Amino acid sequence: xxxFLRCLLGYAAAVLTATLLGSIVQTQFNLAALTEMGxxxxxxxxxxxxxxxxxxxxxxxxxxVAVAFAASLPVAEALRRRWRPGAHLFPALGAGLGxxxxxxxxxxxxxxPTLIAATRGNVGSLAMVLSAALGGVAYAWVTRALSxxxxxxxxx
Numbered sequence: 298x299x300x301f302l303r304c305l306l307g308y309a310a311a312v313l314t315a316t317l318l319g320s321i322v323q324t325q326f327n328l329a330a331l332t333e334m335g336x337x338x339x340x341x342x343x344x345x346x347x348x349x350x351x352x353x354x355x356x357x358x359x360x361x362v363a364v365a366f367a368a369s370l371p372v373a374e375a376l377r378r379r380w381r382p383g384a385h386l387f388p389a390l391g392a393g394l395g396x397x398x399x400x401x402x403x404x405x406x407x408x409x410p411t412l413i414a415a416t417r418g419n420v421g422s423l424a425m426v427l428s429a430a431l432g433g434v435a436y437a438w439v440t441r442a443l444s445x446x447x448x449x450x451x452x453x
Contacts (some may be wrong), residue, residue, distance in 0.1 A: 306387040307440035315432025316359040322424045326415035356437050363443045369395025392433030
């Protein structure tokens with residue numbers, strides 16, 4: 298399988314992973330903020346709200362993640378190929394840093410205080426960046442797994 302195809306499939310896995318995890322994270326931070334105001338939120342409502350946000354928030358968030366990763370993952374891949382020590386860390390670091398920059402830009406340009414409520418504080422921002430870093434881990438795992446296969450996934 299070509300390097301381009303491996304990287305493209307890894308990119309898709311990274312965007313999907315980071316988008317889904319980030320959506321769940323932002324929902325839970327929003328619900329935690331409501332709980333701090335004294336609202337009691339039953340588990341069923343938490344699950345329904347998470348599902349609603351996966352359908353409603355994920356499309357917008359996936360664009361932010363996709364753009365961030367389109368810029369950061371090729372750089373991380375180039376660094377990973379150049380420096381072997383710690384090479385496995387570059388995709389996670391690149392994805393996390395890429396999303397952090399994208400959120401900073403989005404929040405700077407958004408007409409409201411922040412585009413994504415979970416990023417109003419440092420803990421929420423860190424949680425979102427960590428979800429992106431897990432997307433970078435997915436990228437590294439997929440690209441490595443496909444590079445060791447003798448057949449392409451389409452040959453099954």
